[in-house]
Amino acid sequence: ADDVALDPWGSSTVSDYRKLFEEFGIEEFDEVLDEVPNPHYLMRRGVIFGHRDYRPVLDAMRNGDDFAVLSGFMPTGDPHIGHKLVFDEIIWHQQQGGDAYGLIADMEAHSARGIPWDEINEHSRDYLLSLIALGFDPEAGELYRQSDNDRLQRLAFELGGKANFSEFQSIYGFDGETNVSHMQSVVTQMADILYPQLDDPKPTVIPVGPDQDPHVRFARDLATRMRFFKVTEAFASFELADAERPLVAAAHDAREEYAEDADVPRCGEAAEWLADADLDAAGVLVAESVRESAVEKLENAGMEPLRPRIRFFARQATDEAFEALIEDIEGEKRRYDQHIDAFDVGVDEAEELAREVEAHHGGYGFIPPSSIYHRFMTGLTGGKMSSSIPASHISLLDAPEEGYDKVKSATTGGRDTAEEQRELGGEADKCPVYELYAYLLTGDDDELAKEVYDECVGGERLCGGCKEQAATMMREFLEDHHEKREEAEEVLDSLDIDLET
Numbered sequence: 001a002d003d004v005a006l007d008p009w010g011s012s013t014v015s016d017y018r019k020l021f022e023e024f025g026i027e028e029f030d031e032v033l034d035e036v037p038n039p040h041y042l043m044r045r046g047v048i049f050g051h052r053d054y055r056p057v058l059d060a061m062r063n064g065d066d067f068a069v070l071s072g073f074m075p076t077g078d079p080h081i082g083h084k085l086v087f088d089e090i091i092w093h094q095q096q097g098g099d100a101y102g103l104i105a106d107m108e109a110h111s112a113r114g115i116p117w118d119e120i121n122e123h124s125r126d127y128l129l130s131l132i133a134l135g136f137d138p139e140a141g142e143l144y145r146q147s148d149n150d151r152l153q154r155l156a157f158e159l160g161g162k163a164n165f166s167e168f169q170s171i172y173g174f175d176g177e178t179n180v181s182h183m184q185s186v187v188t189q190m191a192d193i194l195y196p197q198l199d200d201p202k203p204t205v206i207p208v209g210p211d212q213d214p215h216v217r218f219a220r221d222l223a224t225r226m227r228f229f230k231v232t233e234a235f236a237s238f239e240l241a242d243a244e245r246p247l248v249a250a251a252h253d254a255r256e257e258y259a260e261d262a263d264v265p266r267c268g269e270a271a272e273w274l275a276d277a278d279l280d281a282a283g284v285l286v287a288e289s290v291r292e293s294a295v296e297k298l299e300n301a302g303m304e305p306l307r308p309r310i311r312f313f314a315r316q317a318t319d320e321a322f323e324a325l326i327e328d329i330e331g332e333k334r335r336y337d338q339h340i341d342a343f344d345v346g347v348d349e350a351e352e353l354a355r356e357v358e359a360h361h362g363g364y365g366f367i368p369p370s371s372i373y374h375r376f377m378t379g380l381t382g383g384k385m386s387s388s389i390p391a392s393h394i395s396l397l398d399a400p401e402e403g404y405d406k407v408k409s410a411t412t413g414g415r416d417t418a419e420e421q422r423e424l425g426g427e428a429d430k431c432p433v434y435e436l437y438a439y440l441l442t443g444d445d446d447e448l449a450k451e452v453y454d455e456c457v458g459g460e461r462l463c464g465g466c467k468e469q470a471a472t473m474m475r476e477f478l479e480d481h482h483e484k485r486e487e488a489e490e491v492l493d494s495l496d497i498d499l500e501t
């Protein structure tokens, strides 16, 4: 299972994306695709394959409410076509009405990778130029570098107060040799992820590769910790009206009672309690503490314990008895579903109230950030696309002719001979050149992407011509991108970002 270890600074590839769903609880993007207004082609083509809690962002998008998108770039080398996926994701969310943030993770590059500051400055500039050239609107959004953002640093300091070394050990494998700046860069990253919510809590999506998932999980956890820190502080502060105190006490009692022994009927009761209660911020304590075990147990009750019964009856019972049983089960399942719904409504209301109380008491009210995950591009030479292997990627700074040449020398999913290719078809799913078409070259043109695929697997397309076409398109893309980068120079210089020191 080494190949699915999620290490933000490692070089592991992900060979089996399904494991990410099973082992890490990343959800399949397909399940929310229908809810996305006007989905990006990377979503339509399954390049964006997973998400964590993306629905609140989609709801905000559809309802015209505030939401944000943020992602960061570690300036350790030239930006390449793999990074372009993230640029595109940020830009698309900005175009859908989100507050967009692009940040330069210079502290991380320096502390985790040891990149000298002058190189960091140069690479930072290149990242930002490409991001703007591809369509990021810096007037409407915000670009910053970590080391130069005071509000971010203050937030990082506070978040650091909620994290401890043993978590760094278990999440990131830090040990006695890990330098302290690296740890500081981690809390800075946590602050990055929550930064869009500093003024106003809002659903926020972080587009990343799956190797960055540990950061997302940790940030979600810290968001919650910051929140409860503030809410419980508020309760303790005697600033609440006297009338609210019995409710706080009741909440604590109920928490004891339900959280520790949340079996199914009790979860149902808890749900009813929450639905009926005139929910106050205190309700959030109960809601959060039972939510996880409740939902899990309700789901299990709907499925797992009943399966052996189904099998038993299937063997022994008459058809009628079997049907009666199924009806019975479905009735129970509906009942459970209702409980879950009631429960979720209760939790939503409680969360809303908790945020209000917090805002009132000067807290953050963070909403746990959401994330979406894209597939890694395969290197042009096979294997992983890597910044440190120039032939494996096309840099956004490569001369157009160089890009052309790299595509021409890429490995393919083609067969050994043209004859075989005509007979068996090519293996587009294993072909880095096909990836170039699907991830970048065909843009929004689904028909063209499909045509390349169908012709390849149908044996009508041979690799020589296919690469020539892709190489030419790549040359055009780079020519156009370089022109736009030049135009972006002036825009970047007009922004208040220090790229010199």
Ligand code: SF4
Pocket (backbone or CB within 6 Å): 412, 413, 414, 426, 427, 428, 431, 432, 433, 434, 452, 456, 457, 461, 462, 463, 464, 466, 467
């Ligand atoms: Fe790849 Fe094109 Fe060859 Fe198919 S025909 S294997 S897509 S290079």
